Amino acid sequence: MTNRLPTELLIATRNEGKVAELRPMLVELPLSLRSLKEFPEIDEVEETGTTFSENAALKARSYAEQTRLWTLSDDSGLEVYALGGAPGVYSARYGGADLSYDERIKRLLDELSQTGSDDRRARFVCVIAIANAQGEIINLSTGTCEGTIARAPRGTNGFGYDPIFVPDDYEQTFGELLAEIKEKISHRAIALEAARSFLQNQFSLT
Ligand code: ITT
Numbered sequence: 001m002t003n004r005l006p007t008e009l010l011i012a013t014r015n016e017g018k019v020a021e022l023r024p025m026l027v028e029l030p031l032s033l034r035s036l037k038e039f040p041e042i043d044e045v046e047e048t049g050t051t052f053s054e055n056a057a058l059k060a061r062s063y064a065e066q067t068r069l070w071t072l073s074d075d076s077g078l079e080v081y082a083l084g085g086a087p088g089v090y091s092a093r094y095g096g097a098d099l100s101y102d103e104r105i106k107r108l109l110d111e112l113s114q115t116g117s118d119d120r121r122a123r124f125v126c127v128i129a130i131a132n133a134q135g136e137i138i139n140l141s142t143g144t145c146e147g148t149i150a151r152a153p154r155g156t157n158g159f160g161y162d163p164i165f166v167p168d169d170y171e172q173t174f175g176e177l178l179a180e181i182k183e184k185i186s187h188r189a190i191a192l193e194a195a196r197s198f199l200q201n202q203f204s205l206t
Contacts, residue, residue: 006031006069006070006132006133007031007032008031008032008033008034008069008070009026009029009031009032009033009034009069009070009071009072010034010035010036010063010064010067010069010070010071010072011023011026011033011034011035011036011072012036012059012060012063012064012071012072012073013036013059013073013074014036014044015074015092015159016159017158017159017160018074018076018159018188019035020159020179021179021182021183021186021188021189022072022074022188022192024183025183025189025192025193025196026072026192026196029196029199029200031070034067034069036063039066039067042063042066042067043062043066045058045059045062045063046058047059047075047089049075049089050089051089052075052076052077052089052125052126052127052142053075053127053129053140053142055075055089055127056073056074056075056127056128056129056140057073057129057131057137057140059073059075059129060072060073060129060130060131060137061129061131061135061136061137062135063131064131064132064133064134064135065134065135068133069133070130070131070132070133071130071131072128072129072130072195073128073129073131074126074127074128074188074191075089075126075127075129076091076124076125076126076127076187076188077089077090077091077092077124077125078091078108078122078123078124078125078160078161078165079122079123079124079125080108080112080121080122080149081119081121081122081123082112082115082117082119082120082121083108083111083112083115086111087108088125091160091161092160094107094108095107095108101159101160101161102153104161105153105161105163105164108149108161108164109149109151109152109164112149120148120149121146121147121148121149122146122147122148122149122165123144123145123146123147123187124144124145124147124161124165124186124187124188125142125143125144125187126142126143126144126186126187126188126190126191126192127140127141127142127191128140128141128142128143128188128191128192128194128195130195130198130199138198138202139195139198139199141191141192141194141195141198142190142191142194143186143187143188143189143190143191143192143193143194144187144190145167145185145186145187145190146167146168147165147166147167147168147170148165148166148168149164149165149166150163150164150165150166150173152164153173153175154172154173154175154176155172155173155174155175155176155177156175157174157175157176157177157178157179157182158174158175158179158182162174162175162182163175167185167186174186
């Protein structure tokens, strides 16, 4: 593993909702942030893992090897307790790759009501992986955010399943809450804070 200080960090996600949340949390670092959009020729990574950690590591390793840049990836998803943790790592593909999020949300609400369970608890999970320029994974950080599934979608903020997720201690969904609140309490915020402090400690980037 090299300890040479990186000057650039690739935010390796094709999900614009994630980019919008990750960037503001990383701008304080003295690193120039690069985006996958700058590398149109890059091969997409197949997410063959069965855990968030495996998929986050797969993405960080592959994009770092392809770009030779320090790389940060995010693998995340929604786990619904009454559905045995589904859709979990398959959140982005739940119900089929071609569904819109309105359709995916409707399907999830239907499945949950078909269980007949009153248990609407769910949690978002995020694992952030950092790979160095050689493609070695040097940090994995996990964040979770507990909450419940709303009866119907509400709000247009955020992305993905945000309109049906009500974080604990709030009454509004992530779709209704301000981005500033999600940036403080979300699974991604928690994982990213740990990843950021890893970078700061390891390389004294303050
Ligand atoms: P990349 O792999 O390119 O990062 P992706 O969208 O395919 O993009 P994932 O495989 O990690 O990423 O899938 C995560 C899915 O989980 C995402 O598409 C959303 O459906 C859901 N998700 C994760 N974090 C979320 C959040 O903060 N709010 C709402 N939905 C979220």
